[in-house]
Amino acid sequence: MPANGNPIPAEALREKPLETAPGRQPGIDSAASALAHFKRTLRRGPALAAVLLLAVVVGVAFCAPLLGTTDPIAINPALRLKLPSHEHWLGTDAYGRDVYSRVMYGSRISLIVGLGAALMGVAVGLLIGVIAGYIRLADAVLMRVMDGLMAIPGILLAIALVSLSGASLFTVLVAITIPEIPRVVRLVRGVILSVRSEPYVEAAISLGTRVPTLLLRHMVPNTVPPLVVQGTYIFASAILTEAILSFLGAGLPPENSSWGNIMAEGRMYFQLRPGLILYPGILLSLTVLSVNVLGDALRDALDPRLARRL
Amino acid sequence: MSMETDSPPMDKSTPVLIIDNLSVRVVGAQAVQYVAENISFEVKSGETLCVVGESGSGKSVTALSVMGLLPKESLEASGGAILVEGENVLTAGQKRLRELRATRMAMVFQEPMTALNPVEPVGKQIDEVLRVHTPLSKTERRERVLAMLDSVHLPEVKRIYDAYPHQLSGGQRQRIVISMALILGPRLLIADEPTTALDVTTQKQILSLIRELREKQNTAVMFITHDFGVVAEIADRIVVMNRGRVVEVGRREDILSGPRQPYTRMLVSSVPSLIPRKRSAPAGEIVLDVAGLAKIFSEVRIFGRGRTVTAAEEVNLNIRRGEVVGVVGESGSGKSTVARCVVRLVNPTSGAIRIKGCDIAQAAGRGLRRLRRHIQIVFQDPYRSINPRRRVGDSIIEGLINFGTPRNQALGKARGLLRVVGLDPDVIQRYPHQFSGGERQRICIARALALDPDILVADEPVSSLDVSVQAQVLKLREEIRDRTGIAVLFITHDLRVAAQVCDTIVVMQRGRIVEAGPAEQVLTGPRQEYTRALINAAPGRYWDFQNFRPLPPS
Numbered sequence: 001m002p003a004n005g006n007p008i009p010a011e012a013l014r015e016k017p018l019e020t021a022p023g024r025q026p027g028i029d030s031a032a033s034a035l036a037h038f039k040r041t042l043r044r045g046p047a048l049a050a051v052l053l054l055a056v057v058v059g060v061a062f063c064a065p066l067l068g069t070t071d072p073i074a075i076n077p078a079l080r081l082k083l084p085s086h087e088h089w090l091g092t093d094a095y096g097r098d099v100y101s102r103v104m105y106g107s108r109i110s111l112i113v114g115l116g117a118a119l120m121g122v123a124v125g126l127l128i129g130v131i132a133g134y135i136r137l138a139d140a141v142l143m144r145v146m147d148g149l150m151a152i153p154g155i156l157l158a159i160a161l162v163s164l165s166g167a168s169l170f171t172v173l174v175a176i177t178i179p180e181i182p183r184v185v186r187l188v189r190g191v192i193l194s195v196r197s198e199p200y201v202e203a204a205i206s207l208g209t210r211v212p213t214l215l216l217r218h219m220v221p222n223t224v225p226p227l228v229v230q231g232t233y234i235f236a237s238a239i240l241t242e243a244i245l246s247f248l249g250a251g252l253p254p255e256n257s258s259w260g261n262i263m264a265e266g267r268m269y270f271q272l273r274p275g276l277i278l279y280p281g282i283l284l285s286l287t288v289l290s291v292n293v294l295g296d297a298l299r300d301a302l303d304p305r306l307a308r309r310l
Numbered sequence: 311m312s313m314e315t316d317s318p319p320m321d322k323s324t325p326v327l328i329i330d331n332l333s334v335r336v337v338g339a340q341a342v343q344y345v346a347e348n349i350s351f352e353v354k355s356g357e358t359l360c361v362v363g364e365s366g367s368g369k370s371v372t373a374l375s376v377m378g379l380l381p382k383e384s385l386e387a388s389g390g391a392i393l394v395e396g397e398n399v400l401t402a403g404q405k406r407l408r409e410l411r412a413t414r415m416a417m418v419f420q421e422p423m424t425a426l427n428p429v430e431p432v433g434k435q436i437d438e439v440l441r442v443h444t445p446l447s448k449t450e451r452r453e454r455v456l457a458m459l460d461s462v463h464l465p466e467v468k469r470i471y472d473a474y475p476h477q478l479s480g481g482q483r484q485r486i487v488i489s490m491a492l493i494l495g496p497r498l499l500i501a502d503e504p505t506t507a508l509d510v511t512t513q514k515q516i517l518s519l520i521r522e523l524r525e526k527q528n529t530a531v532m533f534i535t536h537d538f539g540v541v542a543e544i545a546d547r548i549v550v551m552n553r554g555r556v557v558e559v560g561r562r563e564d565i566l567s568g569p570r571q572p573y574t575r576m577l578v579s580s581v582p583s584l585i586p587r588k589r590s591a592p593a594g595e596i597v598l599d600v601a602g603l604a605k606i607f608s609e610v611r612i613f614g615r616g617r618t619v620t621a622a623e624e625v626n627l628n629i630r631r632g633e634v635v636g637v638v639g640e641s642g643s644g645k646s647t648v649a650r651c652v653v654r655l656v657n658p659t660s661g662a663i664r665i666k667g668c669d670i671a672q673a674a675g676r677g678l679r680r681l682r683r684h685i686q687i688v689f690q691d692p693y694r695s696i697n698p699r700r701r702v703g704d705s706i707i708e709g710l711i712n713f714g715t716p717r718n719q720a721l722g723k724a725r726g727l728l729r730v731v732g733l734d735p736d737v738i739q740r741y742p743h744q745f746s747g748g749e750r751q752r753i754c755i756a757r758a759l760a761l762d763p764d765i766l767v768a769d770e771p772v773s774s775l776d777v778s779v780q781a782q783v784l785k786l787r788e789e790i791r792d793r794t795g796i797a798v799l800f801i802t803h804d805l806r807v808a809a810q811v812c813d814t815i816v817v818m819q820r821g822r823i824v825e826a827g828p829a830e831q832v833l834t835g836p837r838q839e840y841t842r843a844l845i846n847a848a849p850g851r852y853w854d855f856q857n858f859r860p861l862p863p864s
Contacts, residue, residue, distance in 0.1 A: 198694055199689040199690075199691060199694045199695035200694060200695050200696050200697045200698075200705075202655050202687070202689070203687065203689065203695055203696075203754070203757065203758075204697075204708060205655060206653050206654075206655065206682055206685070206686060206687050207682070207686070207708050207709035207712055207757070207761065208679045208682040208683065208709060208712045208713060208761075209708060209709075209712050210679075210712070213712075217697075217700075218697055221699055
């Protein structure tokens with residue numbers, strides 16, 4: 001699998017959803033026991049901690065104005081690079097902006113990017129994957145395009161896309177999502193291919209079921225569990241990619257306070273004020289870590305083979 | 311049958327295997343739950359004991375206990391003793407068990423492909439047994455392996471020695487597994503459904519091989535099977551098991567001709583025999599007419615020509631209203647391809663398939679959909695033929711809804727259909743996993759009947775079911791045919807089933823029809839060599855199971 005330039009966590013997570021997805025016996029043998037198993041898995045320590053931490057980050061993003069923050073982009077040249085104080089809990093940056101406020105507001109960008117990329121990636125990937133999996137003629141063409149996309153390092157592709165279209169939240173989001181799509185397509189196509197030869201699908205065909213109904217009712221539901229898992233991985237990977245793009249100066253315009261932007265601007269003063277990189281960095285790592293842990297837990301919870309063993 | 315059957319050498323031979331009051335229970339279950347309870351029987355040397363039972367009867371668990379192979383985390387032997395030549399297996403340590411397994415007892419499994427290592431030549435795999443357990447030199451071992459391969463009647467043993475499992479046929483693989491099991495001359499051979507995955511003609515060869523080796527080496531054979539035909543061929547004595555208990559033990563003739571327990575009686579009489587039923591010739595209009603059907607699978611390649619496989623060629627058959635036409639053949643004969651072409655799950659390469667005069671082979675779009683109403687299919691595997699995420703009611707009414715029946719009316723019909731197939735109408739609210747295999751197959755039949763089709767294609771509909779359930783489903787199908795006059799295209803590999811249900815039998819081999827005619831004519835006076843071979847290979851053909859009596863060899 002070609003690297004997309006992300007650091008190790010994003011790379012390691014790539015492999016995981018694929019091993020559960022294609023060729024797996026679709027269908028849940030016992031809905032009740034699967035549900036119990038699902039709850040049990042999510043109630044385990046690490047998963048629970050991840051859910052709590054994510055809940056906190058989401059809470060912060062929603063309530064940023066109520067958490068004792070000031071305007072995150074108000075410049076005050078008189079207060080440059082101050083140490084933490086009563087007014088500025090985490091000090092100020094090179095333009096005299098309040099670091100605490102910027103970090104709190106920054107969680108909004110990260111969550112929007114993560115959620116947006118996950119939803120868009122899954123939606124577009126699902127559509128293309130279903131077409132590739134069901135229509136033989138389209139399959140060869142679409143999959144070669146996807147192979148081509150996968151051969152380009154994701155970050156490089158994202159930088160190219162942003163520089164072509166100009167930086168805004170939406171273009172950055174699109175640029176981050178596009179390199180994720182081929183993996184979703186492969187996943188969905190694999191499931192559709194394996195399901196279409198199932199006798200119950202063939203029975204539906206001989207009952208005269210029309211193609212759209214056939215796909216939606218009998219085939220697409222099988223892609224939901226692997227897609228939920230893949231979605232969380234895209235979520236984590238998109239947050240990281242956004243930070244990397246911002247750090248490289250190819251991301252969101254500097255007036256947006258995203259964690260990546262804060263770190264990029266703090267880079268020059270790292271020896272003087274390490275907090276400029278440390279605070280957003282810690283939050284970023286924790287968020288990505290908990291999304292990954294949650295993704296792992298979801299994968300275990302949605303895998304019927306594990307459910308049967310327990 | 312050998313003469314030995316009638317006068318077993320009882321006095322001289324001591325039992326090789328004695329199972330005494332064995333109980334096996336589920337580990338960690340809240341209430342004590344037994345999968346095998348108070349099992350007792352013995353196997354003498356040179357004797358074949360058949361353990362017969364339906365799925366879940368505990369026959370395989372008993373065999374695994376003898377081999378010391380019970381899955382530790384889920385099952386444990388909780389009482390009794392298993393003596394192999396006087397030594398208790400249940401109390402033996404792991405090291406001793408390993409020694410015993412190779413030298414005293416050996417096991418042959420159902421699926422030979424999974425029992426062999428796919429990345430090593432088979433000769434080397436047999437050699438390994440000798441290397442671990444004997445001090446023989448390399449050349450001596452090779453000689454012994456070659457001799458063993460020769461004694462299981464494999465051709466060109468030197469070539470086979472270096473072959474990989476995938477290069478051999480199913481029957482050859484099973485011979486390899488048998489030679490691996492018997493090379494150290496164990497006193498006890500356990501065979502767990504060793505021929506179930508094989509074609510009938512191959513099955514016959516393997517059965518006679520096991521019989522021959524038993525006589526030569528005087529091995530005690532514990533043969534596990536669900537097939538009374540096989541039992542009638544090979545058994546000296548029979549143990550009948552049901553729900554983890556021994557129901558009846560006795561000599562073959564006694565059990566087959568005069569079973570004492572009602573369960574055994576039911577089981578034996580459910581076995582279809584090869585004698586065709588007397589039926590009046592069907593005289594209705596022709597509802598399905600297949601002419602010159604061919605299906606060639608070809609690989610699409612950009613460069614050069616891909617391989618092509620001819621799955622069916624020049625297939626001609628027709629079915630009248632109320633008629634049951636059986637398509638019989640071994641695996642790879644193209645019988646399923648014909649079924650799938652007729653229902654248009656695959657597109658035939660050429661030929662015409664006329665359903666009441668309309669050619670479904672040429673139809674497309676709306677025309678094809680309209681024709682689908684008239685022909686429905688029931689598949690082999692009931693566990694995979696119903697969408698597990700939908701209520702069975704929704705599955706049954708799917709076709710009706712597709713053709714515009716209002717939902718309430720459709721559900722009413724579904725209830726009626728469930729009654730027809732012998733299920734409680736209230737089960738429409740349930741999900742498929744709440745049903746057994748036989749019940750699911752009934753639901754599939756109900757679903758196929760919902761559209762009132764003229765033709766029902768049944769692709770091995772009872773092959774994965776236990777015999778007693780099989781008999782019920784076949785009887786149900788018969789009733790439905792009598793009631794609705796539906797025509798049936800019945801695909802099966804089992805001539806005995808075909809004999810019971812079909813009016814006309816079509817025999818296929820390598821994609822072509824080799825013989826076709828009324829069931830009685832094909833089964834009693836076959837004209838083709840291949841048909842004769844199939845009939846001769848059908849297990850238990852000298853036994854009339856329904857009437858508990860042997861048949862005179864014809």
